[in-house]
Amino acid sequence: MTPAGFTVVLRCSDPRLDVFFEREEHRGALGLGPRSNSDEAYICNVGGLLPFTGARRADLAEDIGTLLSIFGQGHGRVVLTAHSSCGGYETRFPAAPSALRSRQEHDIREVAYHIGQAMPGVRVSSFYLQLEDDIIVAL
Numbered sequence: 362m363t364p365a366g367f368t369v370v371l372r373c374s375d376p377r378l379d380v381f382f383e384r385e386e387h388r389g390a391l392g393l394g395p396r397s398n399s400d401e402a403y404i405c406n407v408g409g410l411l412p413f414t415g416a417r418r419a420d421l422a423e424d425i426g427t428l429l430s431i432f433g434q435g436h437g438r439v440v441l442t443a444h445s446s447c448g449g450y451e452t453r454f455p456a457a458p459s460a461l462r463s464r465q466e467h468d469i470r471e472v473a474y475h476i477g478q479a480m481p482g483v484r485v486s487s488f489y490l491q492l493e494d495d496i497i498v499a500l
């Protein structure tokens with residue numbers, strides 16, 4: 362996969378992800394270029410997507426639009442991520458891991474759809490990151 366201009370990555374604040382996103386094979390799987398360049402920006406929250414579910418989806422689209430207009434001349438790509446054993450989701454929705462993952466995947470698809478509608482020129486990719494076994498699942 363070749364990087365498509367400026368990329369906005371939505372991720373959780375979980376510090377384990379700092380290492381995860383640095384790994385070369387992970388960056389390749391996510392379609393990110395070499396880390397040395399400055400054509401990516403991170404939107405980082407507890408739970409990643411969590412603050413942007415429901416009505417606040419529009420706020421996320423607005424933030425992404427702002428970043429792309431400043432750094433990507435209005436073009437670029439969005440990478441949405443959710444991850445396993447996410448403390449943000451676990452705290453908000455006490456549930457079995459499988460139910461939690463279903464919820465995260467539902468949220469990510471809903472947000473991806475909304476961003477696609479709000480910004481038709483922007484490519485949106487979604488991934489579920491299984492930290493424990495180092496697997497990246499494209500959604």
Ligand SMILES: [Zn+2]
Nearest residue numbers: 373375447448
């Ligand atoms: Zn998390």
